[in-house]
Amino acid sequence: MADAPLDSLAKDFAPRAAHALRSDGLVRVRLAPPAHPAPLLLSAASFFGAADARRLSAVAPPARAAADERCGYVREAGREFFELHPRALAPPAPRHPAAAALLREAAAAAGAWGALCEAVVEALARESEGLADYRLLSITSLSAIFFTTTSLSEASPSFSASMLRVHQYTADATYPPHCDLGLLTLAPRGSVPGLLVQPLPQGPWLPVEEWMAADEALLFAGSTLAEVCGIPALPHRVARQGQTRLSAPFFLRASPHVKLPRPTDPSPSPHDPPPPLSAADFVARKIDERRAMNEAIVLPTVALPSASVASPPLAAGEVAEATALGLPVCTPCAPAPARRRMPARAGHLFFRLDADGDGRVTAAELREGLLQEFGPSLPTHAAEAIGPLFEAYSIGDFMFAEQYVDQRQFNIIFAEILFARFDSDNDGYLNHDEVQEALKFLVRPPKDGSPKPDIHFACPPGAYTSSGELRLARDWFAMLYRNME
Ligand SMILES: O=C(O)CCC(=O)C(=O)O
Numbered sequence: 157m158a159d160a161p162l163d164s165l166a167k168d169f170a171p172r173a174a175h176a177l178r179s180d181g182l183v184r185v186r187l188a189p190p191a192h193p194a195p196l197l198l199s200a201a202s203f204f205g206a207a208d209a210r211r212l213s214a215v216a217p218p219a220r221a222a223a224d225e226r227c228g229y230v231r232e233a234g235r236e237f238f239e240l241h242p243r244a245l246a247p248p249a250p251r252h253p254a255a256a257a258l259l260r261e262a263a264a265a266a267g268a269w270g271a272l273c274e275a276v277v278e279a280l281a282r283e284s285e286g287l288a289d290y291r292l293l294s295i296t297s298l299s300a301i302f303f304t305t306t307s308l309s310e311a312s313p314s315f316s317a318s319m320l321r322v323h324q325y326t327a328d329a330t331y332p333p334h335c336d337l338g339l340l341t342l343a344p345r346g347s348v349p350g351l352l353v354q355p356l357p358q359g360p361w362l363p364v365e366e367w368m369a370a371d372e373a374l375l376f377a378g379s380t381l382a383e384v385c386g387i388p389a390l391p392h393r394v395a396r397q398g399q400t401r402l403s404a405p406f407f408l409r410a411s412p413h414v415k416l417p418r419p420t421d422p423s424p425s426p427h428d429p430p431p432p433l434s435a436a437d438f439v440a441r442k443i444d445e446r447r448a449m450n451e452a453i454v455l456p457t458v459a460l461p462s463a464s465v466a467s468p469p470l471a472a473g474e475v476a477e478a479t480a481l482g483l484p485v486c487t488p489c490a491p492a493p494a495r496r497r498m499p500a501r502a503g504h505l506f507f508r509l510d511a512d513g514d515g516r517v518t519a520a521e522l523r524e525g526l527l528q529e530f531g532p533s534l535p536t537h538a539a540e541a542i543g544p545l546f547e548a549y550s551i552g553d554f555m556f557a558e559q560y561v562d563q564r565q566f567n568i569i570f571a572e573i574l575f576a577r578f579d580s581d582n583d584g585y586l587n588h589d590e591v592q593e594a595l596k597f598l599v600r601p602p603k604d605g606s607p608k609p610d611i612h613f614a615c616p617p618g619a620y621t622s623s624g625e626l627r628l629a630r631d632w633f634a635m636l637y638r639n640m641e
């Protein structure tokens with residue numbers, strides 16, 4: 157770690173970086189313009205500071221499962237990030253200026269950092285049998301086809317799943333030990349030091365960013381590179397910083413469709429070698445291994461985006477949606493996605509309103525759907541809450557002209573309206589009968605035509621008045637709601 161950083165502009169940068177990777181497992185790099193990280197981190201600070209920029213930049217619901225192609229904003233427990241797959245998507249200009257600026261800087265950084273990483277892979281390939289076919293594994297000339305108008309993933313054999321992620325960690329966030337899954341990671345120093353690395357197996361964790369200058373990055377191997385040429389993937393983690401931290405690692409990834417060359421060491425059964433794995437299969441296998449390892453990890457709960465409506469959101473405390481958790485580049489704690497906890501009745505309504513199945517329900521659809529679902533018995537105060545709730549929770553993405561709610565936000569709003577429907581005096585509390593009726597609303601009537609049976613529910617002692625009357629507030633009702641089938 158004592159070595160001075162390599163200058164990214166130096167003529168022999170790539171061979172020297174390749175050599176250092178082989179000998180030390182990591183390299184410090186001085187990022188000269190145009191690769192300097194400052195413009196990206198500055199625009200990231202503006203983006204994360206602007207609630208509207210984040211709200212209008214969600215990864216589009218239809219793209220959420222497309223882990224190799226997505227572009228947009230994702231919220232996780234403890235951190236949020238803007239993700240860009242520079243070779244995959246051609247997003248139209250974002251509607252918010254801070255998002256547009258971030259996308260521009262992210263694209264520029266991904267171009268510059270991708271080129272550096274590819275040069276290093278190329279240098280490694282010259283000396284490594286496993287990487288002789290490196291052109292299939294990583295891709296040259298990122299910029300040539302940057303932001304073309306179609307998705308390249310299926311169309312082009314040269315598609316690489318490389319990506320840039322710009323993170324913002326909350327003050328208390330930690331990120332558990334892991335190795336990245338791709339070929340190389342280039343991690344510019346974060347806005348405050350937080351990254352720890354473990355270059356030697358079982359060795360000490362080094363607070364490497366404390367020794368780095370603002371224009372430096374760390375370059376290290378991921379599991380795919382380890383698989384094809386034996387340079388060990390670097391274990392790393394992010395420690396609690398006590399303050400907000402921005403970071404912007406670039407992950408050079410192999411094309412998902414190429415077959416990984418087998419490592420040179422003999423397979424256990426030379427006559428019957430295992431079939432070659434594609435890069436995507438390899439990554440998927442690694443993710444499964446991590447899932448199994450981390451099954452016991454319980455994610456902390458997070459608050460949802462703050463609402464402009466006066467009352468606390470009914471779903472506060474819900475674990476962040478698992479959109480980011482199954483992602484292949486770095487999934488240190490990727491448990492199986494949390495159960496969505498959406499009562500069937502709300503789910504059916506969502507799917508009915510989302511007629512085209514794109515995961516988006518617009519303001520007009522939401523209003524009409526809820527008015528129909530609750531019928532004429534919906535009190536005025538509840539009907540009037542629909543608009544402000546949509547305002548508070550709706551999101552947008554680069555591919556869709558209107559704001560909308562996805563299934564998660566729809567669930568929150570449905571619960572709010574259900575509460576309001578039975579809160580007949582609109583005082584923010586339900587009595588026992590009102591809770592009973594609200595929960596019964598969610599269940600189907602029995603087939604034999606008999607009345608819906610009572611639902612048993614438990615409430616905290618503090619929810620009862622001194623005379624024993626139940627006065628249930630929204631937060632506890634939200635829990636009851638989310639536990640309904
Ligand atoms: O944010 C950082 O500094 C590192 C994050 C990381 O390790 C990852 O996302 O894989």
Ligand SMILES: [Fe+2]
Pocket residue numbers: 334335336392486
């Ligand atoms: Fe990582």
